[in-house]
Amino acid sequence: MRRIISAVARDVTPSKAAQDMGRKTADEMLDMVRKVTAGLPQVTDVQLGGSLAKGTWLSEDADVDIFVGFKRSVSKERFEETARQIGFESLNGYSPYVKYSEHPYVEARVRKTRVNVVPYYDVKQGEWKSSADRSPYHTRLMKKSLTTKMRGEVRVLKAFLKANGIYGAEIARQGFSGYVAEVLVLNFKSFEGVVRNMAGIGRNTTIGRAEKKFDGMIIITDPVDGKRNLAAAISERNLGRFVLLCRAFAARPSADFFKKRRPRVSKRLWDDMLVVSFGFRERSPDIIWGQAKRIAFSLSRQLELGGFVVLRSKAHVGEKAHLFFLLESGCIPLLYQKDGPEFFRQGSSEKFIGKNRRDLKLVWIKDDGRITSLRERRHPDAVGFMKWFLKNNIQSDIPSGLQDDFVRGFKVSMGSGGLGKSIKEAADELISTDGAFLHFD
DSSP states (O other): OHHHHHHHHHHHSOOHHHHHHHHHHHHHHHHHHHHHHTTOTTEEEEEEEHHHHHTOOBTTBOEEEEEEEEOTTSOHHHHHHHHHHHHHHHTTTSOOEEEESSSEEEEEEETTEEEEEEEEEOOOTTOOSSGGGGHHHHHHHHHHHOOHHHHHHHHHHHHHHHHTTOBOOSTTTOOBOHHHHHHHHHHHSSHHHHHHHHHTOOTTEEESOOSSOOOSSEEEEETTEEEEEGGGGSOHHHHHHHHHHHHHHHHSOOGGGGSOOOOEEOGGGGGGEEEEEEOOOOOOHHHHHHHHHHHHHHHHHHHHHTTOOEEEEEEEESSSEEEEEEESOSBOOSEEEEEEEETTOHHHHHHHHHHHGGGEEEEEEOTTSEEEEEEEOSOOBHHHHHHHHHHHHHHHHSOHHHHHHHHTOEEEEESSTTOOHHHHHHHGGGGEEOHHHHTTO
């Protein structure tokens, strides 16, 4: 195992030339932001953060985070507006653009390096006003605590996560952030330590020192804030994939774990894939991704209430939003059985019979004494059911943030017909065997 880890560490560690270029870019951008913020009374500090500052960046994935500290007394509106102005003025000439987390921040590409200008409130530890307030503490902690060897181990862990599609904290992915990788190595001292501990981890295990009780499959506490569970932002599916990957690597170490693998796609399952697509007005990626994921979950429940079995579902956002639902079958029986109360319960049984009389095909008393009816479904096909539901329930069952988008139009279809290549590739995840399982061959 150590031989493989050492080889990977060499591959993912930036060359001296790359490190010099990264530091040059960071110093130039830091100086630029400091010049722009000089004389602004609401700004208390400008400092370097991110993986480059902590020495944990991958050879092909450098990022520079420049944190701009604001006085605690600055209002949220002024905080966001001033930060936006600072970012655009500092990165002028590099085509800057706005991105969103809890607060908007400005990003640009400078000589292949991603540079972010991020605002935070300059507050004492534990007196947070925004999630970014912890970031300078994160940087100081890792610069102080990670040894040169441990920084290399972090890089190996990041490469492991990235190759297996579970690296990245954005809501679209809900994977492991770079900071979580650093925290895991800080706790377990090495990549091998992370792998062996995660391979044998049990439900509700807490990693680190927690200052409160958390609910969750796995709890990873933030070393600078014991009241924060870093794993809360990671999907349960990605946590599970990571544990399986660690088990497989611990059992049979191989360099293949650090290479992307093509999943096994069962194309015939496309026949039972329901697709809902809709356009949307421009908004931040985090907002539309969050809305799309919530409506996918909500519509899955409606399909199940309609009698369909939803095996898996997924949201994807590109130029349009697409919602995918892998069904056990796109068509279900026209007739179905609905159980009512026992005949002893006079009021309930009479209400059941009276309420459903028009829809009943047949009614009888089962051997267990319950009144049972046979009914006919209005829409036994998934496409018909979904069209009917969306047409008649936009105001009551579609989240308010998406109602106008659905009013402007939506499309419901079955299978891959009419979908572009990138959209089909996004949906293929639902009809593929996860790469984590392929290592158990």
